[in-house]
Amino acid sequence: MKTQIYILSLLFFTFSLSYSQTVYEPVTSDVYPYLDKMAQKGLIEFNDLIKPLSRNYIYQKLEELTAKRKSISEVDKKELKFWLKDYGFEKTLDNGKLRMENGQSQNEKISSSSWFKDKWGRYRLYSYSSKLFKVNLDPIFGYDIGSRDGEKRTHFWNGLYFYGYLGEHLGFSFSFRDNSETGNTIDRTKAFTPVTGIVTSKAGSNNIQYGEVQTSIAYDWSWGSISVGKDYLEWGYASSGKIVLSNKAPTYPYIRLDIRPTKWMSFNYIHAWLSSDVIDSSASYSTLRPTQDRIIYRNKYLASHTLTLFPGKGISFALGESVIYSDKLELAYLFPLMFFREADHYLSKNNNNAGANSQFFFNVSSRNNIPNTHLYGTLYIDEIAIADLFNASRSRNQIAFTLGSSVTDLPINNLTFKLEFTKLFPFVYRHYIPTQTYENHGYVLGHWIQHNADLVYASLNYRIIRGLQATVWAEYIRKGGDGVVDDQYTRPSKPFLFGLRKNYTNWGFEAKYQITHQLFARLKYQSYYSSIQQSDLSFVDKRFSDFSVALFYGL
Secondary structure, X not given: OHHHHHHHHHHHHHHHHOOEEOXXXXXXXXXXXXXXXXXXXXXXXXXXXXXXXXHHHHHHHHHHHHOOHHHXXXXXXXXXXXXXXXXXXXXXXXXXXXXXXXXXXXXXXXXXXXXXXXXXXXEEEXXXXXXXXXXXXXXXXXXXXXXXXXXXXXXXXXXXXXEEEEOOOEEXXXXXXXXXXXXXXXXOOOOOOOOOOOOEEEEOOOEEEEEEEEEEEEEEEOOEEEEEEEEOOEEOOOOOOOOOEOOOOOOEEEEEEEEEEEOOEEEEEEEEEEEEEEEOOOOOEOOOOOOXXXXXXXXXXXXXXEEEEEEEOOEEEEEEEEEEEEOOOOHHHHOOOOOHHHHHHHHHOOOHHHOOEEEEEEEEEEEOOOOOEEEEEEEEEEEXXXXXXXXXXXXXXXXXXXXXXXEXXXXXXXXXXXXXEEEEOOOOOOOOOHHHOOEEOOEEOXXXXXXXXXXXXXXXXXXXXXXXXXXXXXXXXXXXXXXXXXXXXXXXOOOOOOOOOEEEEEEEEEEEEEOOOOEEEEEEEEEEEEEEEOOOOOEEEEEEEEEEEEEEEOO
């Protein structure tokens, strides 16, 4: 009860301060790579370490670019005009202050509604705007047909997306997508792949069905915002997978606080409710059907906070900490400024069997300090023994890191080259208490290749005309064995790539055309080659390809 009072008090305090609205743009939106490229060229400052970002913030960055049209290519000018058309509501909000249009304030205008196209010329199913209430509504549907390993497969989805603003305080969004995949070679687990994990609702011999929900209600004020929702949260920079928070795991409910009190600093706090998939046998109970017990799962939570500093133009440093804990909600982890590791020591009385699973992470980013170049690096510390850091016989260090670079418009306008290296040492993300693994619904919250593996990734992306882009990519992955639980707690740590080896050489091509703001056509080809070591130390090689064509509406 005290915890609930604390949360309600925090929300009430926030409501009293807020005078503007926040709606988060889905992390899959193509506006993110566009603004990323503009920041990489030094045209804007773009704080996108933690996503999703609010539509208001994105609109502000698009507005900043309008004053620098002469410095961008013709394709990027057309992209800018295209994206500005999508942010009509945000233009009228103008950081919470309603603009004057044609000598008449929005407060004085009567309500307006339209089908199929809004008043800014952007195609939508339905749009409504009044002084009190604004909403945009769109359907979601898509069909993807192709072949995998010579076998036909299909993916059909449909759903609904809407977002809007209520009064001067509330922003909201909702997206639901129902999926059906059919074919003898569909991936039922989606485990060792960057594709987002699923929670299957129905499975047949050659069919799976599952749903996806993203939703949020948010408030903001002049120097911050708070939201509650269920969505993907991403932390860091990388195209091949993020090691701190990625969209690998299914969405989860959360409370999010963002504060930007000055230009040189920002602060983020997240508290999330995860799915442990661990049955609580003591809480489960029988029902009126003898063989159908009521199942109760163990509670599992994530708390995370990040301090980001901006010491110079295009430069940022971020320091973050997170903790996975279970069984019951703890007030200590609901306090944004708490030092989680010390809170764990206090709550567990330094008994590891009663404790939580904590992590530290760091990020550095430099944009356009080398012209048209983005350099970035992330370090994730799951476990580190400082005293034995250089003692080979005692070391037990479970860390991961990513180093990446991106160069754009050199030597050809609208051409971007990326190169990344990611390494995860043995037992990163692992934990011997099953309710405290770095996972949601059995999918890792961080990088999809998981522990005891490394990856080299390269890509070339070329924007041909407005909305049409082509990407060629390649990656090489080395992965060792999983080991057993006791290996994780034995000194010294197991060597990198211990156990039987698995090598993967993958490459692919994708062409995507954004016909309108929500209508896409996509052609994709991927080639996979694996070499798996056997118990006799020989290797078994396998090669297959995946080809697909898709037409879809909605992100």
